[in-house]
Amino acid sequence: MPLTPIALNGGKACPEEPNPPKPCTGFPEYHNVYIEPGSYEIYKKTNEFPEGTIMFKELQLTLPRQNDDGSRVEPSGRGYFPGPYNGADVTVKDTKRYTGTHGWGYYNFNHHEPKALTAKVKSREECAFCHIGLGAKKDDVWVQFYPLLDK
């Protein structure tokens, strides 16, 4: 569950088009990522994401800030605390269907609530671009942020 608070990223989310200002963030919140359990069982044995793997990324804002860095103070300390949900993304592995994006299909079910009921696959430039070119460690997945996957 990486957390990239909007307060640490220019205080604003990046608009989708055409040239986002920097700094900004496309993910001003927690990213809580889940993998379909059957796929994970296979991954543990093969160390490869099998055909049909589904990952679900739930976006979740932080509770309101008390400090410029976006943090607040609660009994456990100063930091960040989960707040309202804020949309979701889904990826599906199908190497025959998604040949233009390295075998993964990327879907955006809104980066705000309510989540969309359906979504169409995104172009290579919209989601896959970062996964392919910016250092996702294994098979375009950011396993370096998920110790259980990074074996």
Added chain:
Amino acid sequence: MPLTPIALNGGKACPEEPNPPKPCTGFPEYHNVYIEPGSYEIYKKTNEFPEGTIMFKELQLTLPRQNDDGSRVEPSGRGYFPGPYNGADVTVKDTKRYTGTHGWGYYNFNHHEPKALTAKVKSREECAFCHIGLGAKKDDVWVQFYPLLDK
């Protein structure tokens, strides 16, 4: 999954005894909290944690800092990214057994790795104290940080 980075809390974890300096944090990491699924099914219907509810809190450090606030920069933005596991805590609801701590038993399986194989129940002063006295919103559980529980 609240996150109270050690860099935002005096740069050090609180020693357990006897008088921790301030600021410091007993939880210099992510707290990933899970509830036993059967208990959650009952909770959804009754809005009460049933007898036997088990919660598991997994502690997870962040990847090494690049900035004074503990954050680092990755393709998704500036923020905090999960790193090595760092121990675990468990609570169990049994209103007959844990009469001295409001019906919950608190167990510490180490706040470092490796996790302990067994643990003895903690005194009221060690864990329950904060849950009872510092604002846990419902039945000594911090449901205010877990929207699915905070109905």
